[in-house]
Amino acid sequence: MRLTRIYVEQALAVGTQITLADGAAHHLRQVLRLRDGNPVVLFDGRGRDYSGQLFLEGRNGVSVEISTCTDEEPLTPLNISIGLGISRGERMDFAIQKSVELGVAAITPLVTDHCAARSSGVRNQKRWDHWKRVVISACEQSGRRRVPVLGKVVNLQDWAALSDGVTGILLDPDALDTLDRLPHPGRQIRLLSGPEGGLSKREQDLALAHGFTSVRLGPRILRTETSPLAAIAAVQMLWGDFRSS
Incomplete structure (x- = not known):
């Protein structure tokens, strides 16, 4: 039992x-x-x-x-932070839940140009409290002993500005590069995934200006809740704790 x-x-x-x-x-x-x-x-x-x-x-x-x-849970060889453009209802919950299960260290909900909704501070706090419960539940279910950081709701520009000096990956179905072509990121990596409708041209340019590299995940267009999870699994396999130690 x-x-x-x-x-x-x-x-x-x-x-x-x-x-x-x-x-x-x-x-x-x-x-x-x-x-x-x-x-x-x-x-x-x-x-x-x-x-x-x-x-x-x-x-x-x-x-x-x-x-x-128990013994202390070992630290992952790759610290993964992900910025998620806020999507509708269950899609956001699903992306957060599975990101935790896949081993991310930090998740930040992002207000973007194509965001599902632009809410007041009170509404954002209620949503954040709900997402925090999703994070905790995913840790309980998956056996994680360290709880990932859930960042406060911020706009993409503020989040991207914190990425200078860290390998950043912008998920873009039209990009030419693929993950396997990138150099080893070291111990930290940041992933940026848009909401339904993707990121605007302005936001993509902003991310690139802060050192992000545009990367596609294969030849198919992925749903907003699928794309970040595929990226997390891929970087875990390439450089993280999906590899044998």
Whole structure:
């Protein structure tokens, strides 16, 4: 039977007993229906899994007595950051979820010229909170012990300006270059993927001005949620942790 694995914000340590926050306690008690004495695995995003025993407290509380922990999750040989042009609803969720599963270190939602919607700060914060839950859920499911950074919603120009000095790849179906022609990026790489409708000519020129290289992913046009995932898998195979150590 697969053990329940859940993220908590509290710092964890072997030999301690922690009281879980209301959200985690509700999930374990009311959703998963765990009982006194059930084993559970916790992680705090800092690189280790912690195994322990669950105790119900009162009507709603849950605590966990931590007994063991794993070795620290090794760092990936390739630190992948991806800028995702904000796409509609489930497409954005899917791209974020699978990016986490494939091993990215950071994800930044980008406001672009062809963005699905231009929202207020309040609306963007609500969406960011939702995407953060998607990131956490993907870590819980995939066994990741380090939680990727989810950057705040920014415009493409601001994000691209932070890429100077780092290998940047602009995903473009009309590009001439392919990934296998590029030199080894070192330990860091940044991927830029547009929303539905792609990036505007202005945005492509802006990315190129900040040192990005336009790259195509084969002869087919990929959907907005497929393109970044294909790129992540490809760079992981070429230079990352899909390769044997």
